[in-house]
Amino acid sequence: MKAIVYQKFGNIDVLQTLEQPKPTIQSDQVLIKVKAFSINPMDWKIRKGEMTLMSGSKFPKHTGTDFAGIVEDIGSSVVGFKKGDEVFGVVKNMMKEGVSAEYVAVPSSLVWKKPSTISFPQAASIPVVGTAALTALQKMGTITSQTSILVNGATGGFGMFLLQLLKQRGAHVTAVTSTAGAAIAKKWGANSIIDYTKENVLSQKATYDIVIDLSGKMGYQKARQLMNAKALFLNPTPKPIEIPLALFKNLFTAKKHIVILSSPSTTYTDVLLGAVKNGLQIEVSKVFPFDQYKEAYQYAQQGGYIGKVAIELN
Structure with missing residues (x-):
């Protein structure tokens, strides 16, 4: 699978795409075919080496924390999900993991059903x-x-x-x-x-x-x-x-x-899904295709846009 990684701390030019094996899942995990992931300021703070006390210095590193996609496979102990479900979620440790790839394996406790009323980029913009x-x-x-x-x-x-x-x-x-x-x-x-x-x-x-x-x-x-x-x-x-x-x-x-230090959980997400159901608006100012990821991060880092920026995969 294609994945966006970086081998050293630095600016946008350290990002590159590599072919990596599709993740294998543990019994409590869900394998997701990623359709979109959003960009957060923490992405470039980690990439620039500003958070090394928490992120560590082990490479390669991925970028991205929250995503939306389609369930590809489920672990033996997972309940409540099936192949083909449209979902969104987050990685367990944003300091050391990332979702910038065609597939991602995450604990089922950090995955939720995507409302049919919103798009994959919108859903990927919710958790963080x-x-x-x-x-x-x-x-x-x-x-x-x-x-x-x-x-x-x-x-x-x-x-x-x-x-x-x-x-x-x-x-x-x-x-x-x-x-x-x-x-x-x-x-x-x-x-x-x-x-x-x-x-x-x-x-x-x-x-x-x-x-x-x-x-x-x-x-x-x-x-x-x-x-x-x-x-x-x-x-x-x-x-x-x-x-x-x-x-x-x-x-x-x-x-x-x-x-403010926060960590997504079902408690928070249930409140957010209720708010979305009741009309809370999710504005995604721009959606970039996967092969324009450097332009996407450049655009996001410059700021001045409304709402969120996301990267979409086919």
């Missing part, structure tokens, strides 16, 4: 950012119509889920996005917009109960000036050193730095 959005909601605690929330970088994949889920909870949300993203941020549930192409979010006088930085460009120190006295700063893209530092510094300040 959807779970992160639900985890962020849990970290926010009790949310009411009086809760003021600033979402920086609001119209990517994470923001797509978060804005719609926050709207269901009645929060007052200010979305920081581009001119091109303003209309869809409003559609997803933002009450007001700050257009970063016209205004520096840090220059405004308003403060918030919760600031969440989905762009990874603001950071806790800058965000402090936008935070109320006992506000939360949520960080879904922490550098490894920030995880212990945040815990330590939170002992001495009322303005808390909360790191």
